[in-house]
Amino acid sequence: MIQPADYEGEIDQLHQALGIAADFRRQCPLPLQVVPDRLVSAGVDCFDRPQQLTEEAFQAWTAMKRHAAGEKVEMFLVSAWRSPRYQHDLIAAKLARGQSLEQILAVNAAPGYSEHHTGRALDIGAPDCEVLTEEFENTSTFQWLESNAQKFGFSMSYPRDNSWGIAYEPWHWCFRVAAC
Ligand SMILES: [Zn+2]
Numbered sequence: 001m002i003q004p005a006d007y008e009g010e011i012d013q014l015h016q017a018l019g020i021a022a023d024f025r026r027q028c029p030l031p032l033q034v035v036p037d038r039l040v041s042a043g044v045d046c047f048d049r050p051q052q053l054t055e056e057a058f059q060a061w062t063a064m065k066r067h068a069a070g071e072k073v074e075m076f077l078v079s080a081w082r083s084p085r086y087q088h089d090l091i092a093a094k095l096a097r098g099q100s101l102e103q104i105l106a107v108n109a110a111p112g113y114s115e116h117h118t119g120r121a122l123d124i125g126a127p128d129c130e131v132l133t134e135e136f137e138n139t140s141t142f143q144w145l146e147s148n149a150q151k152f153g154f155s156m157s158y159p160r161d162n163s164w165g166i167a168y169e170p171w172h173w174c175f176r177v178a179a180c
Helices: 004-018 055-070 084-096 101-105 134-138 140-152
Strands: 040-044 050-053 076-079 121-125 154-156 172-175
Touching: 004 084, 040 055, 040 076, 050 055, 055 140, 055 154, 055 172, 084 101, 134 140, 140 154, 140 172
Parallel strands: none
Antiparallel strands: 040 050, 076 121, 121 172, 154 172
């Protein structure tokens, strides 16, 4: 099991490696997102990459997708669990391509602050829609999610004009409570 102090130390190291200021964590409005002890396989995403989720989130996602399919609504996984190290590598690659840290952190959470670390957040895709674009809000999949996702314990984390100041992400949904 990861001890909280060790985890925070790891996050500090990843931030330091990227040149993120030492006071970033004190000023970040987002909560530190902790990696769960246990993850299960969630199959592959739309790019054929193996994905993982917590067991509860995976069961809820599977049930939600099946119910949607029963109503002729298709949805698929674009991305699920990501480690803080993965988030570091993603940011490091963008820095290497010449983007500034400020530009990158406007669209990518710093390591430790992505909801994907929890194994409960999903990026969802729909047929005939480029993944991870605002166009997703115009799909029947999105409309179905707006009406039904809550029954399965999922909610959209970053609606338009959210209080976190994070860009609108209609494709990003997080499992928060057990379905009742
Ligand atoms: Zn996401």
